[in-house]
Amino acid sequence: LERIIAIANQKGGVGKTTTAVNLAASLAAAERRTLLVDLDPQGNSTSGLGVAKERVYPHIYHLLLGGIEPKEALLSTSLPYLDLIPANLELIGAEVELVSAASREARLKACLAEIAKDYQYVLIDCPPSLGLLTINALVAAHSVLIPLQCEYYALEGLAQLMRALQRVRRTLNPDLGLEGILLTMHDPRINLSHQVIADIRAHFRDQVFQTVIPRNVRLSEAPSFGKPALLYDIKSTGAEAYLRLAREVIANDQKG
Amino acid sequence: LERIIAIANQKGGVGKTTTAVNLAASLAAAERRTLLVDLDPQGNSTSGLGVAKERVYPHIYHLLLGGIEPKEALLSTSLPYLDLIPANLELIGAEVELVSAASREARLKACLAEIAKDYQYVLIDCPPSLGLLTINALVAAHSVLIPLQCEYYALEGLAQLMRALQRVRRTLNPDLGLEGILLTMHDPRINLSHQVIADIRAHFRDQVFQTVIPRNVRLSEAPSFGKPALLYDIKSTGAEAYLRLAREVIANDQKG
Numbered sequence: 001l002e003r004i005i006a007i008a009n010q011k012g013g014v015g016k017t018t019t020a021v022n023l024a025a026s027l028a029a030a031e032r033r034t035l036l037v038d039l040d041p042q043g044n045s046t047s048g049l050g051v052a053k054e055r056v057y058p059h060i061y062h063l064l065l066g067g068i069e070p071k072e073a074l075l076s077t078s079l080p081y082l083d084l085i086p087a088n089l090e091l092i093g094a095e096v097e098l099v100s101a102a103s104r105e106a107r108l109k110a111c112l113a114e115i116a117k118d119y120q121y122v123l124i125d126c127p128p129s130l131g132l133l134t135i136n137a138l139v140a141a142h143s144v145l146i147p148l149q150c151e152y153y154a155l156e157g158l159a160q161l162m163r164a165l166q167r168v169r170r171t172l173n174p175d176l177g178l179e180g181i182l183l184t185m186h187d188p189r190i191n192l193s194h195q196v197i198a199d200i201r202a203h204f205r206d207q208v209f210q211t212v213i214p215r216n217v218r219l220s221e222a223p224s225f226g227k228p229a230l231l232y233d234i235k236s237t238g239a240e241a242y243l244r245l246a247r248e249v250i251a252n253d254q255k256g
Numbered sequence: 257l258e259r260i261i262a263i264a265n266q267k268g269g270v271g272k273t274t275t276a277v278n279l280a281a282s283l284a285a286a287e288r289r290t291l292l293v294d295l296d297p298q299g300n301s302t303s304g305l306g307v308a309k310e311r312v313y314p315h316i317y318h319l320l321l322g323g324i325e326p327k328e329a330l331l332s333t334s335l336p337y338l339d340l341i342p343a344n345l346e347l348i349g350a351e352v353e354l355v356s357a358a359s360r361e362a363r364l365k366a367c368l369a370e371i372a373k374d375y376q377y378v379l380i381d382c383p384p385s386l387g388l389l390t391i392n393a394l395v396a397a398h399s400v401l402i403p404l405q406c407e408y409y410a411l412e413g414l415a416q417l418m419r420a421l422q423r424v425r426r427t428l429n430p431d432l433g434l435e436g437i438l439l440t441m442h443d444p445r446i447n448l449s450h451q452v453i454a455d456i457r458a459h460f461r462d463q464v465f466q467t468v469i470p471r472n473v474r475l476s477e478a479p480s481f482g483k484p485a486l487l488y489d490i491k492s493t494g495a496e497a498y499l500r501l502a503r504e505v506i507a508n509d510q511k512g
């Protein structure tokens with residue numbers, strides 16, 4: 001049975017795309033059929049997998065607005081078990097065009113209904129906002145994975161995000177679970193990082209992944225080569241952390 | 257004459273808020289009357305200056321939707337020459353409510369017209385998107401300051417941002433200038449950082465500030481105390497860099 005996971009946090013720059021690309025690649029390396037959906041007009045997941053986003057057609061925008069078969073938007077990647085639905089700047093139009101459409105929050109859910117059956121994991125990379133695109137992801141998803149930078153402003157936004165998830169559960173998707181909170185860009189030399197981790201683990205307990213993603217320059221270099229970290233430098237601490245995360249996600253899934 | 261500067265970049269986590277708070281504080285330290293406008297529903301500039309954003313009333317949302325005098329939304333801060341117009345989560349409503357309003361892109365410009373005259377600098381902290389709130393800031397502003405993290409995904413978004421600025425100049429604000437591109441979170445130990453800086457300086461030449469903001473943990477610790485870096489640790493490399501930036505902004509202004 002497919003598991004659809006939205007990777008969301010309205011705070012910018014916390015590692016949503018880095019998590020989407022590298023968790024997807026790590027699940028594919030574990031031979032789980034995986035689909036990565038880029039739902040951010042910035043198209044960073046698309047270029048992070050080496051796809052020239054300016055010229056790509058069709059992409060997620062055309063899927064959301066109707067008129068193409070979902071299968072037409074699928075791209076294969078350099079990893080056998082990983083496919084991508086790309087995005088580019090045209091997606092900005094969807095936020096405005098969908099506002100007046102019928103069941104505007106459930107468009108993505110409808111689009112993914114058929115094709116998701118061909119995969120074991122579907123990951124959705126969200127933009128840094130709680131607008132209509134992110135809401136579509138939260139309605140389509142079985143659970144949400146929250147990347148959280150070990151920094152003050154990121155911590156501040158977490159309460160706001162949790163309230164938004166409650167609202168989505170109440171009105172649009174009662175089954176929306178929490179895949180987990182993922183601590184990212186952890187730098188062991190910085191006190192603040194340790195304080196944030198201690199706070200979060202005390203408050204959210206087992207909702208926080210055991211795996212913590214370290215700050216690792218390889219993770220920020222890999223996208224400029226259009227590769228996930230495990231294809232760019234598999235021995236790096238960043239690539240290893242995301243392989244560990246994939247094992248943890250698979251193990252949690254089997255526990256049910 | 258007042259100078260209104262929008263601090264904008266749709267890429268998340270590049271240092272917009274850190275720049276808005278610390279540049280505003282540094283201009284105030286140089287005894288320039290300064291107003292910081294928080295235009296991000298996350299309200300990070302508001303809490304970065306020590307204001308409890310959940311309970312603040314009125315704030316920028318009430319100003320944009322009409323019904324209060326602009327002066328009513330002003331808050332003084334711990335710095336004599338710095339005032340703030342705060343924001344909180346309610347601002348998310350403005351994006352939707354303004355969509356059908358008359359001259360929706362020019363609301364902020366109209367709100368600031370009178371009060372801006374009491375200041376020499378008005379800085380506007382923008383959310384990580386190119387939606388209606390950021391467009392309002394670009395229409396109200398004389399120029400835009402672009403914080404740019406020395407990383408690949410941030411570099412990728414710059415071309416998109418420049419095109420968006422062209423569109424705003426063509427249709428809404430022909431006088432929108434570029435205050436400058438500010439390189440942020442520079443870590444001299446990382447090759448990628450140096451490569452991005454070299455690329456940007458070669459391409460944009462004197463549109464790039466001489467001042468480069470280093471990665472400095474003091475800048476990420478200060479917001480948890482509700483203080484700009486110059487009040488938290490004035491000897492830190494982060495605080496010093498923003499004081500240099502303020503001098504550069506003032507000098508550029510005098511050159512005209």
Ligand SMILES: Nc1ncnc2c1ncn2[C@@H]1O[C@H](COP(=O)(O)OP(=O)(O)OP(=O)(O)O)[C@@H](O)[C@H]1O
Nearest residue numbers: 012013014015016017018128214215216220268407
């Ligand atoms: N663990 C890490 N170590 C070092 N750099 C990282 C790490 N995770 C992410 N980065 C870098 O930090 C920046 C922000 O990460 P990323 O773009 O993945 O965040 P995001 O939440 O997707 O941002 P946005 O809000 O713009 O969508 C990127 O340049 C990325 O390469």
Ligand SMILES: Nc1ncnc2c1ncn2[C@@H]1O[C@H](COP(=O)(O)OP(=O)(O)OP(=O)(O)O)[C@@H](O)[C@H]1O
Nearest residue numbers: 012151268269270271272273274384470471472476
């Ligand atoms: N020069 C720096 N050195 C170290 N940390 C920094 C620096 N600049 C910003 N930070 C930290 O990096 C994170 C992102 O910065 P900030 O929140 O200012 O970016 P932003 O562009 O305003 O984000 P958003 O897109 O969510 O509005 C914050 O936790 C901040 O404290």
Ligand SMILES: [Mg+2]
Nearest residue numbers: 016017040044
């Ligand atoms: Mg992203």
Ligand SMILES: [Mg+2]
Nearest residue numbers: 272273296300
């Ligand atoms: Mg910000």
